[in-house]
Amino acid sequence: MNDTGRSVGPARGSFKLPLERVLVVHDEIDLPFGEIRTRLGGGLAGHNGLKSLERELGSTEFMRVRVGVGRPSSTDPEIVTGYVLGRWRQPKAEVGELIEHGVAAVERMLAGELE
Numbered sequence: 001m002n003d004t005g006r007s008v009g010p011a012r013g014s015f016k017l018p019l020e021r022v023l024v025v026h027d028e029i030d031l032p033f034g035e036i037r038t039r040l041g042g043g044l045a046g047h048n049g050l051k052s053l054e055r056e057l058g059s060t061e062f063m064r065v066r067v068g069v070g071r072p073s074s075t076d077p078e079i080v081t082g083y084v085l086g087r088w089r090q091p092k093a094e095v096g097e098l099i100e101h102g103v104a105a106v107e108r109m110l111a112g113e114l115e
Contacts, residue, residue: 003052004052005053005055008022008053019057019061019062020040022057024065028068029080029083030071031068031070034098036066036068036101036102038065038109039114040064041060042060044060063114067102
């Protein structure tokens with residue numbers, strides 16, 4: 001996940017996609033669990049996957065669907081990593097709802113609706 005740019009960069013080149021047609025769905029610990037936000041471009045907020053994308057794509061000006069997963073109570077990098085990459089702590093129904101909202105946000109972005 002932290003090296004996602006290594007796949008996205010060559011795929012973008014193979015499909016000859018302009019950068020603004022690349023859409024990335026990613027976890028966002030700075031948003032509460034279940035909150036979804038969309039944007040074009042923006043900062044990296046220390047997100048290693050986004051850093052990899054910027055490195056390979058040469059820019060941060062791609063579409064994003066930011067999926068709120070919440071933040072653990074610690075800032076220790078190992079705890080944060082375990083939190084983000086570990087099992088869901090929320091009930092299955094809440095995770096399902098999060099996925100549904102994420103899919104709807106992707107569909108809106110593909111339809112040209114930036115929020």
